[in-house]
Amino acid sequence: MITIPPCWYHTYIWFFLVQPPFIGGNRDKIQQKVVKDKIKLPAFLSSEAHSLLKGLLQKEASKRLGSGPAGIDEIKRHKWFKPINWKKLEAREIQPSFRPEVEGVHCIANFEKRWTDMPLSESPASSPKTITNPFTNFTYIRPAASFLQKSSPLV
Template identity: 65%
Template sequence: MSIKFLLVLVLLSYHLSCREELARIYTAEIVSAVAHLHANGIMHRDLKPENILLDADGHAMLTDFGVAKEFDENTRSNSMCGTVEYMAPEIVQGRGHDKAADWWSVGVLLFEMLTGKPPFVGGNRDKIQQKIVKEKIKLPTYLSSEVHSMLKGLLHKEAGRRLGSGPGGSDEIKNHKWFKSVNWKRLEARQIEPSFRPNVAGKTCIANFDECWTNMPVLDSPVASPVAANSNFVGFSYVRPAPFLQKPSPLG
């Protein structure tokens, strides 16, 4: 899904408790995006509603790659990262994780779109982590048996048995019966029009952003250098050479 620029974006969290059909299209687009990342050796590791945005045409897109990491199929990461409600059990337990952790988060997103909240909530951070590791998922009876199967597959606590973690990779998810009606070629060509399209007045329109974001004060990044930081070095153009280009020190 390549787009030259993003217009006004809408958080998926505004569409909680949506119909299964709408959730199916959003989830399919998220699956397609995550599969593309994995095919290029990248784990996102922080999938959550705030990081799933809608473009001006209503298509879902991923953002915020602050904790994304390159990987290969033979290694596991031991970083404790992500947002607790969306963390896979193996991340919570510090057992090391791979791309299967992203599929767990996709399952949490789907559950939240359909019910209005993540599957494991309540209490403090420690209690939520305990629930993620120990509690069984409780699926509402009003959801179809097909989406029940999808959620059970994505939210399997054993990473190696999770849907999408097998030899078939993302095709295991794309071929699931809940996605039977999805034409993946048309979807990835952006030819399936979502039923919701945000009302966008122009590139600078902020009408679709919650005021909690637009009213936030603009603060300098804590890692940004002050404008005056280099005032004592005006006119200098020295750049430290890369370490591998430097000769070994005679002092050892």
């Protein structure tokens, strides 16, 4: 079952991939814009896409598309999704409009050369370091809790 919060986050990420919705000099300025400013949608998007994005990115959760009693069905009925046959989609009977040619798990043919030619040291995603013991060289020793003993004047 798809719930509304994941839809909101996926929509935000999808929109962010097209164009960052809020731009500012630092995190505080961006946060203020997120809270106060309206999202400016790109002009090249259709009116249906504008309507869908505005509905899904409503700041007030109770007014967000799909937050009503119909839930996800409200989103599915939106005019932007009109061409989709949801029953066929759920049954995996619809062929994708684009299916990339892939030659094995390490195939990079579908990526732009600017990413595949990038030196590994500048790669945007580095491998996480495996830490077996996160407390190596940890020297903190808790002070004695003498105030909890019966002889303590605090008890």
